[in-house]
Amino acid sequence: MIEKTFDHKEAFKKWSKVWDETSLYKCDIESAKKPFYNLWMFPYPSGARMHVGHAYASTGSDIIGRYKRMQGFDVFQPMGFDAFGIHGENYAIKIGQHPLKLMEDLCNRFRDEQFKAIGHGYDWSREIRTYWPSYYKWTQWLFIKLYEAGLAERKEAQVNWCPSCKTVLADEQVIAGECERCHSVVKKKLLKQWFFKITKYSQKLLDNLDKIDWSPKVIEAQRNWIGRSEGALIKFEIFNFKFEIEVFTTRPDTLFGATYIVLSPEHPLVFQITTVGQQEKVQKYTSDSLAKSEIERTLTEKEKTGVFTGAYAISPVNGKQIPIWVADYVLSGYGTGAIMAVPAHDARDFAFARKYNLPIIEAIARINESNKTNVTDEVYEGDGVLVNSGKFDGMTSKEGGEAIVKKLEGLECGKFAVNYKLRDWLISRQRYWSAPIPIIYCKKCGTVPVPEESLPVELPYVEDWKPKGDGRGPLANVYDFVNTVCPKCGGSAERETDTLDNFLDSGWYFFRYPYSQREAVPFDYQEESFKKWFPVHLYIGGAEHSVLHLMYTRFLTMALHDMGIVPFDEPFIKFFAHGHVTKNGKKMSKSLGNIVNPDEYIDKIGADAFRIYLMFMGPYSQGGDFNDRGISGVTRFLERFYRLALRDLKSLKLSKSLKTKNEVEKALAKTISKVTADIEEFRYNTAISAMMTFVNVWEKETLLKERVGDVVKILAPFAPFMAEELWQEYFVDKGGEFKSVHKELWPIVDKNLLVEDIVTIPITVNGKLRGKITVPSDQLDDATAVLKMAKSEEQILKYLLTNIIKKEIYIKGKIINFVI
């Protein structure tokens, strides 16, 4: 007899057509009773095709979506493309095509040739693309809402400039001094730019981390990025000047050890206090260090440099005069851009003081006296007891710090303060391919936001769209775009020509999905349905967006909440960070030439096998190295599965009264409960191995038709095509209404089948395995009887005959140990 094997191409064609025709994955937003918003970070097309990383991440999201659907949830699983912005534009530059045409093609291809091929249950009827005017109209609306709320501001600042992308970048987009996208070394540039005041939410962004269910590593990354530290602001008067310098310190307890002050080169007081004799040196030093990139500054870390300004500050506690220096180891953007240097208790100050022969005074005695070294030999950064600190001597660091700040408060030259590393979000970009910032500059009325009824400010189609690098965006050269009329006074005015950071385009997209067909609103927060779908129930994505996308979405949601627009302040109840697929241990990238394309695999082994292969590589949270050596294992598994299903289903047609053995039923019950628990925890690899284990048992015994149905159901989220094929062939009335396996209810396990009647208990002697006994499960509670049985076990007996038992341990149902 020739066995029919599963034809994945045939099944793919057949079922994707039926799923499309019956709108299987379309979600009824309004009438859904058990909503489950299953969101996966939409991709940005920055290459010709999706790579295996997209397939990996999205498959993990699709599996939980399918599972939830079978749990009776109304699953909303939308998809779209983050196709506006610098990544797509850079690709367009590379291949020399206009980004509009290119993105249109790429998104269509991703959707029609790739996403559909892998069998994900997306509701494409609500697709969004960030470059569609119907979408970015609302991105601009959001900008204006933030502007009106006082959260958007235009200011001149030293900003990060990527010379290769020819645009500014937000702090979050600078990774170790390099551009997040192209890895060029980022320079500083003084420009007037738009910022969102995310720092207003520093504390809330931090506090809320305790109440959201997110992958811990993302929480930790955000916490570090926000970088809260507690300390004090202290004012130092300047000798012979009326200015004051304010410094931030986390160690007010070391104030008596401050022997000099350091200003960052960007500090506004530098030139006002520098004495005539020092002017030339200071001038040269500051201009040199401003010309350096961040990375050059940090690379010279070992060799700290600085110059004396000639001025002196007066210590507010003891009136001592201490010199004021300028040095670029002090950063302008953190705290006040100035520090009190305590070389005895700070490694950086210590190194600097040693180099320039500045005094080192101990303010904290080392707690560990045993290894007392000279203060000029070694820095001590720990806590201790105050010394050389006048009436504060003898206090601990904690007490002393508090007492000193309280005293300064009395003198009105100091106070407790909290500082954050988080900076405001720079959102201007000197690029073409994103939403224009909807602002008009009028000579008479000043800065005027574009009124909502005039949105969108459409991005003009131009041929000359490449970045110029002169600090202005390409739109600045588009006469018809720039010149406009003021919405307030009707006089002639000019448009802002920078575009919005792509992270704003993608910062709110999840709000748009359910309402993507609506023209009059961005999302309908007044509707009943809004409360059903938000906050998003589950968000899956990569941890590389911890401090970018995920921080911005939280900020935007908080801002919308405070405006009274959304009734919650966190966008995602649960966020799960999936792992990444590497190739030969390295991140896949075009430059390394190690990108794996999923298409050929899907073509060869089918979407089902490919999905399972990807998920079987390792835990979804960890990713893994792509290596197709093991791929035959999963195809073999699916083929065996299919063959066994047919074996039992076909034979049942002949004889319905086939008696199944209890063993296989029990094994199935165990499998279902394991697979269920594993999916809930995103442990897809062990869910798959549980099904494989089951197939090994199934091979030996037959199953009743109904039970075969259960196995098909638990396979369905992983292998949607094969499951559908089996289901339609054997479990539904042909010719009737189409009832997909993907809408069947997930099997419920009969708890009785999970209980074992006989339990095997290992017996150890001095912790080493020496034997086993089997005990009927109703006798497990009787420790005396179990131990008695254990003692008479053949192997154990020989140890017990020649030794005395010192101790006997029995852990119910688990283990027996004799200490002899």
Place this chain on the structure above:
RNA sequence: GCCGAAGUGGCGGAACUGGCAGACGCGCGGGUCUCAAAAACCCGUGAGGAUAAAACCUCGUGAGGGUUCAAGUCCCUCUUUCGGCACCA
């Protein structure tokens, strides 16, 4: 430098809350089927020792120490790899 995660067979990885280490899969060895091969199926597979064969014994989760009747799992020290942050006062 700081923070986080991890180190388990030839390989990817299992092991709930301290209780039989190596599930499942790959690879490999042997076999069945075949003229032969492929496919499929069956048996074996951590290392070492012992035996005619078994039973059996010793070692074994990056290294070293510790807690415990019992440690891959907990504690301390060290080490390597990966990820994040990085002169943040």
